[in-house]
Amino acid sequence: MPDRALIPVRKLGHRAIDAIWRLGVVARFFIWTLTRSGGCLRRPQLVMREIFSAGVLSLIIILVSGLFVGMVLGLQGYETLQTYGSEEALGVLVALSLVRELGPVVAALLFASRAGSAMTAEIGLMRATEQIDALQMMAVDPIARVIAPRFWGGVISMPLLAALFSAMGVFGGYLVGVVLIGVDEGSFWSQMQAAVDFGDDIMNGVIKSGVFGVAVTLIALFEGFDAPPTAEGVSRATTRTVVTSSLAILVLDFILTAIMFTGV
């Protein structure tokens, strides 16, 4: 039966076409969001509201996580560095790990779970309860009024959250390394100051978190907008947001690190 033998190949082909088609839909959604963002400039209060719900409401989880990640880095770093007698470099290790990698990546993962999932659920429920249809019938473009402000709110919040995460992490490393273990305070700060470069380290970290902000917010908004208008549809879309954006963050992190720090 040649036909039956071809079924898996056909299924694979259909899946590939579906995936490419969906990618195209996401790209079109992204372009719509960008081209219909004019209203956000005219009414910045819409974006400010979204910065509050995506950014300010995520502060607690970001700050607490940053503190603990920094404290763990302090402990682990000290254990390793003291083997080589260079525990004064603890500040450098903590700061570089946070600013280059952990700050943007972990803050983005937390942002995807906290704010991204909330965005998807909110937009999905707006669709399920016909609020999006109501907007359209009121001659209000939902992309311009609902999607664009949330997009810019997320994109602006992400680098700020990552910066706060790193700052709290450095403080956590200081607490463990200097206050608890007794590493020399002067060496801790001065070595950090000397080794961390503003352009190469801090700015690259900011660029990374900006890219993660675009990816997470876009995925969250698209999944919500595209969700089937049922309870099951919204719950699946919320799960997909967290899974897809976490994978996107890790893959993008590898690509960006390869370009920024190894010159690939």
Add this chain to the structure above:
Amino acid sequence: MSDALVEIRDLSFSYGSRMVLKGINLTAHRGQVVAIMGNSGCGKTTLLRLIGGALRPTHGSCKVDGQEVSALTQRELYDLRRRMGMLFQFGALFTDMSVFENVAFQLREHTGLPEPLIRDLVLMKLHAVGLRGAHALMPSELSGGMARRVALARSIALDPMLIMYDEPFAGLDPISLGVAGNLIRRLTDTLGMTSLVVTHDVQESLKIVDYVYFVSDGVIEAEGTPADLRASNVPYVHQFIHGEADGPVPFHYPSRSWAEDLGLAHA
């Protein structure tokens, strides 16, 4: 200016290969309350979506205020929609805004009116639906009937020429039902609007409407004034108006024969 605000001629629509509407002809004159009735899933809501330009007909014409809806550009369609209102089945209020903000929404989006004037207009619209005192409540604090009245106030915010109601009576208690019916009639008359009511609530709607279209399986099965339809001998209309369990609309969903389902087909 033509007397007909909504004119639908020979309109067909299909979702993929499934024909939902087949050759519909419908006219709503200015100042009328027109009901579109039919059992669930017969294509009534699809008809409203076609009039609102959310869907495009497969065949035929749908004109609102003399404009062919499917031929309009996005901008023209939005201009037309500013003169139309739609009441969704469960109100579709914005859940993150108060009652006041919901009603003020269109005024803020589409007009440059100063805030004190918007406030006065919103309170007037809420007064018209009897809910001025509820302006500070959130949608989650409203009953189903109240939510629909707020949605009605929101849809008349810009004094539209046409309002479409999607099942305005569904799930309401008898008092709210009477209130909703009265409001539709009174607002249509006092504001000089035209109303299209999609419903399957026979008793309430026949009390308030001027003309009725019965849709069954995608075609207009009967039409006329409420008095005509009460006296109608068309089997479908008779079954619908008297709420009979069996008739042209069968009680049983189409199925295989009992013998086949019990595996006795070969016996």
